[in-house]
Amino acid sequence: MNPSEYDVAYATKEWLIKNGWTIIAFDPPGAQGTFSIPDPSKKKEGEKGQTGTTAPDIIAVKDDQILIVECKGSGEAKILSDAEKLKNFLHDDARIEVFKQIMEAACKANEVTLKFDTSNIILAKAHGGKKVLPVEYLATFYVIIEGDWNPTNIDASKAADLSKTIKVTYHKPPEEI
Numbered sequence: 001m002n003p004s005e006y007d008v009a010y011a012t013k014e015w016l017i018k019n020g021w022t023i024i025a026f027d028p029p030g031a032q033g034t035f036s037i038p039d040p041s042k043k044k045e046g047e048k049g050q051t052g053t054t055a056p057d058i059i060a061v062k063d064d065q066i067l068i069v070e071c072k073g074s075g076e077a078k079i080l081s082d083a084e085k086l087k088n089f090l091h092d093d094a095r096i097e098v099f100k101q102i103m104e105a106a107c108k109a110n111e112v113t114l115k116f117d118t119s120n121i122i123l124a125k126a127h128g129g130k131k132v133l134p135v136e137y138l139a140t141f142y143v144i145i146e147g148d149w150n151p152t153n154i155d156a157s158k159a160a161d162l163s164k165t166i167k168v169t170y171h172k173p174p175e176e177i
Contacts, residue, residue, distance in 0.1 A: 074129035
């Protein structure tokens with residue numbers, strides 16, 4: 001059974017927490033993009049609002065590293081589309097500066113110490129499907145479901161430890177950034 005996008009996002013978030021990461025933003029499917037990063041290069045003169053915003057599914061921090069994760073359930077085209085989105089996420093200095101300001105404010109609000117450095121940003125995708133899809137420069141969280149899993153009818157006595165049902169493996173980027 002392929003995990004849904006929500007299963008992938010939730011399982012990846014839980015894996016990160018168990019491995020010492022602090023979750024700064026979690027925008028699973030259906031969320032309203034509560035942690036949106038505007039793109040100043042797409043804003044037109046006199047225009048209001050946040051044109052060209054991106055809301056990554058997960059942003060986490062550990063030891064001055066910033067992890068940005070996009071999640072998909074399965075489907076190679078969708079997964080590769082998210083990979084392209086990540087590749088272009090921090091495309092210029094203005095966007096990096098906006099991201100830095102938002103991250104510093106979010107970390108301060110969460111009492112997390114962060115020394116922002118673009119060389120410490122890790123871009124990753126999380127997905128299910130038939131196999132791990134390595135993408136240059138991206139780490140991968142691969143999520144599989146083993147056994148019975150029905151997110152519409154969860155048995156609370158068995159749900160206490162989903163790590164026995166939903167497995168997450170981490171794969172470093174094929175080429176380090």
